[in-house]
Amino acid sequence: TQLLEQSPQFLSIQEGENLTVYCNSSSVFSSLQWYRQEPGEGPVLLVTVVTGGEVKKLKRLTFQFGDARKDSSLHITAAQPGDTGLYLCAGALGGGYNKLIFGAGTRLAVHP
Amino acid sequence: DAMVIQNPRYQVTQFGKPVTLSCSQTLNHNVMYWYQQKSSQAPKLLFHYYDKDFNNEADTPDNFQSRRPNTSFCFLDIRSPGLGDAAMYLCATSRDFTGTEQFFGPGTRLTVL
Numbered sequence: 198t199q200l201l202e203q204s205p206q207f208l209s210i211q212e213g214e215n216l217t218v219y220c221n222s223s224s225v226f227s228s229l230q231w232y233r234q235e236p237g238e239g240p241v242l243l244v245t246v247v248t249g250g251e252v253k254k255l256k257r258l259t260f261q262f263g264d265a266r267k268d269s270s271l272h273i274t275a276a277q278p279g280d281t282g283l284y285l286c287a288g289a290l291g292g293g294y295n296k297l298i299f300g301a302g303t304r305l306a307v308h309p
Numbered sequence: 310d311a312m313v314i315q316n317p318r319y320q321v322t323q324f325g326k327p328v329t330l331s332c333s334q335t336l337n338h339n340v341m342y343w344y345q346q347k348s349s350q351a352p353k354l355l356f357h358y359y360d361k362d363f364n365n366e367a368d369t370p371d372n373f374q375s376r377r378p379n380t381s382f383c384f385l386d387i388r389s390p391g392l393g394d395a396a397m398y399l400c401a402t403s404r405d406f407t408g409t410e411q412f413f414g415p416g417t418r419l420t421v422l
Contacts, residue, residue, distance in 0.1 A: 237397075239313075297411060301351045
């Protein structure tokens with residue numbers, strides 16, 4: 198069974214703090230995606246990483262794909278209340294059918 | 310704007326009363342997916358269509374069926390909803406199987422009374 202483990206499960210911080218969310222697996226992924234989901238809404242794609250060691254930046258968000266393509270991290274600098282939400286990582290195993298394996302998510306609350 | 314649309318956003322049904330959720334997309338993507346998401350859990354894939362080819366996940370209950378009459382629309386039918394079927398149902402699309410990016414609709418929150 199392929200699993201993606203996300204940590205921490207919950208994170209409650211003050212506005213302006215930095216944070217890192219981790220996504221780990223024993224499986225190798227052909228690509229990995231990060232989504233943000235707000236309450237009562239569907240997940241919104243933030244980024245896709247494909248190459249081992251790849252780093253992508255999206256304003257205050259920095260995404261890294263591990264060298265072995267088994268893990269990934271999301272770092273948020275100077276968090277704002279608008280960053281509040283559920284962050285999901287999802288890995289694609291590749292091959293003929295790129296089914297996504299989802300992590301259980303990290304629920305982030307940023308307080309003013 | 311190209312998008313994935315789900316209707317209704319909120320659906321209330323009674324125990325055992327059939328219900329249909331709908332999804333439409335203007336992305337012209339070949340693949341459409343249905344996921345079930347319960348509170349504080351990851352989305353769980355129920356099935357997907359590649360064009361008209363239907364693929365069921367092994368652990369999807371027989372109570373759940375799907376139809377895709379054309380490229381743009383896909384329906385999720387729950388024949389006899391139980392209390393355990395109360396969840397958020399998410400529709401997603403992807404261009405094809407080689408493109409791994411999936412685009413989600415806003416979801417339908419199903420309540421079973």
